[in-house]
Amino acid sequence: MVPVQNDRRATTTLWRPTGPEELDLVRDLGWRAWPPRLPEQPIFYPVLDEDYAIKIARDWNVKHDGAGFVTRFEVDTAFLTRYPVQQAGGRTILELWVPAEELDEFNAHIVGKIELVHEFH
Structure with missing residues (x-):
């Protein structure tokens, strides 16, 4: 994780691949x-x-949902230290595993808005 210093606190950029239903909810x-x-x-x-x-x-996502999207968002770096980086395969296949019951707290540490950055059909 590479922290980014903004005007208030250090944040980390994360990405989330998602399908159309989850994107509509976001x-x-x-x-x-x-x-x-x-x-x-x-x-x-x-x-x-x-x-x-x-x-x-x-x-x-395209295969299963007909469309796939990539979002980008910033999260407070200090908060993310509670989630060890998980290597789900190769060297760059890195994820954070946030238990579902902690998602509200995770959301409270998002800095700014979630951005849609790629779209596939």
Whole structure:
């Protein structure tokens, strides 16, 4: 994770590959929070590498949902220290695993808005 210093506190850039349904829920939340996980989704996993997020959105979300999107957002770096980086495969396949029951607290540490940065159909 590479911290970015803004005018108030250090933040870390994260990416999230997502399908159209989750993106609609983020839009409904004013681009400021992630929606609650479904019962079969015990973990929210933002990723640390934009290329990895693109690969998931393009190769998985498009196949399963007809469209895939990549979002980018900033989170308070000090808060993120509670989530060890998980290597889910290769050297750049890095994720944070946020338990579903901690997502509200995670959302409270998002700095600014969630941005849509890539779209695949």
